[in-house]
Amino acid sequence: MAKSTFQNKPTTCVCLANTFLFLSLLLFLLLLLWNLSSFYNPIPIIHSPFTKSKSEPKLEPDGVVGSPNCAAHELCDPPEKSFYDNPGLSYSIEKPMKNWDEKRSDWLKQHLSFATGARDRILVVTGSQPLPCENPIGDHLLLRLFKNKVDYCRIHGYDIFYNNAYLHPKMDAYWAKFPVIRATMLAHPEVEWIWWIDSDAVFTDMKFRVPLDRYKDHNLVVYGWPNLVYEDKANKSGTSLNAGVFMIRNCQWSMDLVNDWAEMGPNSPNYKKWGQIQLSTFKDKTYPHSDDQSALIYLLFKHKDKWGNKTYIENEYYFQGYWVEIVKTYDNITEGYKEVEILGPTLRRRHAEKLSEYYAKLREPYLEDAGFKRRRPFVTHFTGCQQCNGIHNTMYVGDTCWIEMQRALNFADNQVLRNYGFVHPDLMNSSFVSPLPFDYPA
Numbered sequence: 545m546a547k548s549t550f551q552n553k554p555t556t557c558v559c560l561a562n563t564f565l566f567l568s569l570l571l572f573l574l575l576l577l578w579n580l581s582s583f584y585n586p587i588p589i590i591h592s593p594f595t596k597s598k599s600e601p602k603l604e605p606d607g608v609v610g611s612p613n614c615a616a617h618e619l620c621d622p623p624e625k626s627f628y629d630n631p632g633l634s635y636s637i638e639k640p641m642k643n644w645d646e647k648r649s650d651w652l653k654q655h656l657s658f659a660t661g662a663r664d665r666i667l668v669v670t671g672s673q674p675l676p677c678e679n680p681i682g683d684h685l686l687l688r689l690f691k692n693k694v695d696y697c698r699i700h701g702y703d704i705f706y707n708n709a710y711l712h713p714k715m716d717a718y719w720a721k722f723p724v725i726r727a728t729m730l731a732h733p734e735v736e737w738i739w740w741i742d743s744d745a746v747f748t749d750m751k752f753r754v755p756l757d758r759y760k761d762h763n764l765v766v767y768g769w770p771n772l773v774y775e776d777k778a779n780k781s782g783t784s785l786n787a788g789v790f791m792i793r794n795c796q797w798s799m800d801l802v803n804d805w806a807e808m809g810p811n812s813p814n815y816k817k818w819g820q821i822q823l824s825t826f827k828d829k830t831y832p833h834s835d836d837q838s839a840l841i842y843l844l845f846k847h848k849d850k851w852g853n854k855t856y857i858e859n860e861y862y863f864q865g866y867w868v869e870i871v872k873t874y875d876n877i878t879e880g881y882k883e884v885e886i887l888g889p890t891l892r893r894r895h896a897e898k899l900s901e902y903y904a905k906l907r908e909p910y911l912e913d914a915g916f917k918r919r920r921p922f923v924t925h926f927t928g929c930q931q932c933n934g935i936h937n938t939m940y941v942g943d944t945c946w947i948e949m950q951r952a953l954n955f956a957d958n959q960v961l962r963n964y965g966f967v968h969p970d971l972m973n974s975s976f977v978s979p980l981p982f983d984y985p986a
Contacts, residue, residue, distance in 0.1 A: 616656040626651050635727040637712060638811070640803050644796040648733045658734035664756055666791075667735040668697050669728055671707035671720070672743045673932060681946065682932035688953050688974075689743055689931075695960045696747040699900050703735075712811055718787075718836045719809040726802055729794050738798075741923070742788035744931055745864060746952045748874075749920035750959040751904035751986075754791070762856040763793040764801065766840070767863040774845050774852065782826035785857060787837040789864035789923055797854060801843075808839040862921035867929075870921045871948045874955050874971065877920055881985030884910045891986050897963040903986060924952045950974060962986060 614620040627633060627647040652659040670693055677683045690706060697704045710716055711723035721740055728738055737756075759765050768785025776784075792798045808818040818834040826838055844852045862870065885891045888910040895903060911919060929945035954968040961967055966977040967984055 614655055614657060616660060619657055620655075622654050624654055626654060633730075635711075635730055637715075637723045637726045637802070637806055641726075641730070641796075641799045644729075644799050648794065651733045655734070662734060663736050665735045666702045666737045666739050666754075667728065667732050668693060668702050668704040668739045668741060669707070669721075669724060670704070670741050670743055671724060673716075674708050674710060677932035679931075679933065685931040685946075685949060686743060689746065692746050692953060692956055693741065695956075696750055699750060699897060699960075700753055702739075703732075714811045715806070715809055719806070719811075722802055722806040722809065722836075725792065726799070726806075729799065733794070735794055737791050737793055739791045740789065741864075742925065744926040744929055744949075745789050746924045746926070746949070746956055747922070748870070748924045748952055748956045749922045750956055751900050751907075752920070752922050753901055753904070759791070759856050762854050763795060763797045764851075764855040765791040765858055765863070766855065767859065767865070768857045769859060770857045773841055773857060774848060777845070780826050780841070780845070782822070782829045782835070782838040782841065784841055785837070786864055786925065786927070787840050788925055788927065801851060804843060805836070805839055808834045808842075809836070810834075861919075862923060864923040864925045865921050867924050867926045867948060867952065870924045871951055873918065873921075874951060877918055878955075878985055880918060881920075882983060885983070885985055887913070892982065895963070897960075900963070907986070926952070947972065958984070959986075 614622050627650075652662055670690070672686050677686065693704060693706075696702075705728060707724050710720055711727060712720075715723055725738055725740060732738075739754075766785050766787065767789065772781055772784035792801070806812075807814070809815065812818070815834055816832075818839065819832045822834055822838040822842065823829050823832055825842060829838060844855060884907060888907065891903060891907055891910070893903075926945065926949055929949065931945065931949065950973075951971045954971040954974050957974070958967050958971075961977060962980055962984060965980050967980045968974060968976075969978050
């Protein structure tokens with residue numbers, strides 16, 4: 545019996561070893577198959593209330609990342625085509641734009657975040673020549689003039705576009721603004737108004753906000769005198785309005801006006817002819833070249849039904865005013881505002897810059913009750929000074945332009961610096977400031 549048991553032991557061990565080897569091999573194959581399958585069927589991630597899934601961008605069938613519609617609070621560009629996708633779209637002023645109202649309306653419907661408040665949205669547009677000024681003081685002045693516009697836009701929440709490139713090779717000087725305005729309308733469909741302001745114009749009432757409700761039925765706002773533009777036909781004046789500061793609505797009417805207006809410019813084959821027509825029409829015109837201001841006046845009184853009825857000629861406040869008449873009034877105006885603050889002590893309260901418009905509204909009743917009608921001029925325009933080509937102008941004595949422009953810029957800057965606790969004690973000197981006196985006007 546013992547012998548028999550000894551003889552069967554090796555056979556039993558071999559069977560157990562083979563079984564163990566088979567099971568190990570089977571387990572290895574199962575693990576291998578499971579690992580291979582994980583590359584094709586990843587283990588799904590189960591999100592519990594304590595885990596947050598990452599939102600992946602939605603890929604549309606045409607390969608565009610986006611969503612069919614942008615929510616009112618969302619900044620996005622949906623995949624639906626707009627006028628921007630038209631291969632024939634041209635930003636050049638030489639190619640007229642058609643059906644702009646429909647195209648802009650469709651774009652706003654696709655971009656709901658911009659549609660809200662679009663009717664009151666303003667873009668300030670300005671600029672200067674592409675080359676350095678001949679007079680180094682001119683570049684300094686351009687910098688300060690630009691700062692003035694940036695300050696005003698920041699206070700009122702406007703965007704600003706500064707251009708110093710000629711967008712058309714033939715349209716320079718005062719004609720250079722038309723290609724810029726045309727391109728700006730296309731680049732900013734979210735904007736209702738394009739507000740062009742010449743580089744030599746200064747905002748001198750930093751708290752004043754343009755009364756857009758007054759212009760709700762108009763597409764162009766300029767400063768001038770309607771009777772001189774439309775009625776005095778025998779003795780037309782080329783200065784019956786000023787085309788250096790104007791607001792134009794972003795619409796098809798304006799596209800057409802800019803096109804007809806620019807047709808009198810140097811890019812037109814009839815440029816010389818238009819110069820002669822203006823020379824014979826405006827008795828105070830002394831040079832033979834067609835200019836933008838005379839061109840606009842001509843369009844308004846010759847085609848009043850087409851252009852005049854939608855143009856608001858503003859003269860109830862200084863939408864822009866001639867500097868020679870305005871700068872000398874700054875001192876009296878400052879004293880008048882001090883008197884108003886005595887009547888309304890709340891106006892002297894320190895406040896954040898973002899509340900400037902609020903305090904401007906608080907001031908209005910005091911100005912009316914005190915009979916104080918001489919308020920700050922909104923815009924002081926230094927027409928004729930040519931600050932870039934040279935401060936000296938044969939029309940004015942010595943450094944008059946530079947001196948008065950310095951006064952205007954400091955006058956405006958004091959209204960800004962007050963929010964920061966400082967002031968220019970001398971309007972003639974911008975090189976230093978001092979802590980703000982408590983009785984300085986807001």
